[in-house]
Amino acid sequence: MPRVVCVAEKNSIAKAVAGILSGGRCSRRDSPNKYIKNYDFTFSFGFSGSSSVTMTSVAGHLTGLDLDQAHGWGKCPIPQVFDAPIVDTRTKDQQKIADNIKKECRNADYLMIWTDCDREGEYIGWEIVQTALQSNQSLQGNVYRAIFSHLESGHIMHAARNPKRLDQRAVDAVRTRMEVDLRSGVAFTRFLTELLGSKVGRDSGSKNDQRPIISYGTCQFPTLGFVVDRFERIRKFVPEKFWFIQVSIPNDNDKTVFQWERGHLFDRLSVAVIYELCLEASGNIARVADLKSKPTTKWRPLPLTTVELQKNCSRFLKMSAKTSLDAAEKLYQKGYISYPRTETDIFPPNMDLQALVQQQSSDRRWGEYAQNLLNGNGPNCFKWPRAGKNDDKAHPPIHPIVSCGEGLDNENEKRVYEYVTRHFLACCSEDSKGHSTTMVLHWGPEAFTANGIVVLERNFLDVYVWMKWETTKQLPNLSVGQEVELLSYLMKDGQTSPPNQMTESELILLMDANGIGTDATIAEHIEKIQQRDYIKKKKVNKQTYLIPTTLGISLVHGFEAIGLEDSFAKPFLRRQMELDLKLICSGNKNRADVVKDLINKYQNYYGLTSTKQVKLIETYTNIKSIM
């Protein structure tokens, strides 16, 4: 019988796929790595007929990239970093996993790649192929690639029966990113550490004269740039005075305040003239000009992605992005929630979501809510979630798998589980419904509006406890055309205020929108620039803000003073690389040209930076003296 080895990106996928292909009849063997298992069964592939199959996995990348020995830290002039030979490396864990693959493939006839169907997965597939060929050259030409986007059994069967080949263009694109990130990162990190490390070290009074690392990374710098940018906008902010008119009318024993439709104006005299006009024309009498009443809804959330999870854990639970992602990872490993790294905000149509809701019906906190959704009496019954626009073709939105009851003793995991579950139940609920009334008053030639909301059905809000939507005070009972005596009519002034410092939740949004990092790495970049002492967390009242340090501000301004064509601290460079990678994937550019162009650019920037390096030191010294 022919022998087929299948390799997935992680054990959870290997286990699930083996279970489906074998009809639940597979046997499990250990591998040298405790997280990796080998699953044996028989299956009939189109290319091999009835075969003896071993399904195993890697755990992410199987190889790493580094400069060769001769070009290690301090061993060569920095510019050589841009064209030094690159070697593949393996950590001890990777070595064990590679050994397992080589052993399993030694007597194999076919190799089938089951890594995630995204760009990185394609590259990991290529790493697996290279490793397998080291022990079995005859596999060359007998490598297939399964195309799948979730783990529903019919879908997996279809993938097994319709294999494709690895997409070399996607592999090339990833290799390009790796090489450019490595060379640019290593070169500028060594340069900055040599130039500023001892200076910063002395200033910060760090012990045993240890020099801090001052790193450059294609993601680290734009992340820092966002924070510094906000900081500068606040620092340079000049408040501007404005004037406006506000009127109010009686409402029961209280009043209803109406806002001027012009908002506010920055010219006092204009407002004063308008105010006089109104007063002359109408005295203290206004007229109801319009009354609009309409149903309104507050939408339930979209299915949960990683970025949304991190943003909301930061906003609602005051957890750092790193902490929430780590907790989610643990919950996934324990089998409580689905895979936590996903960009998908649309559920596959044949998923049994009701069964997942049912799972939650025994919970003390939201069990009754879940049960009511399924019972279907009352306005709030199970409704298929809204569909977002993103599908990473690899993982479904984050959702709870089983109820954990009181089974979690780690506080962070408990809170993240609660968030994921409440979010999921909210997704499967009705929108919240209300009624909004808008009244327009005319006073002289000017219009003023007031708005009232009655929440009629809370629906998902009952389980999504962090979101608020409240009934406001009712508008007074008046009809169109009616005249009303004003309780007050005032000309007021105010001034514009600066934006707040950056929150972590805003930073995540900015990074995501600008393509800086991925769902899995955004939290790490934010963590990294704190470790490097470029930014610091600062608590004001109950809110935590991210504030750049002297070093962080100096780096951004220092490079600005040098005047590189594409600023390191802006997202443009990274975005341009991303576009080039897409062109490699579509076959419109080749890897060698893109690498050459990008490395050339960094070489030029390095040349310019080193001739103007004194500007970096000056900037640091100047900012140090005024901070």
Place this chain on the structure above:
DNA sequence: GCAAGGTC
């Protein structure tokens, strides 16, 4: 000792 990207 340096990057960013996977994953445990």
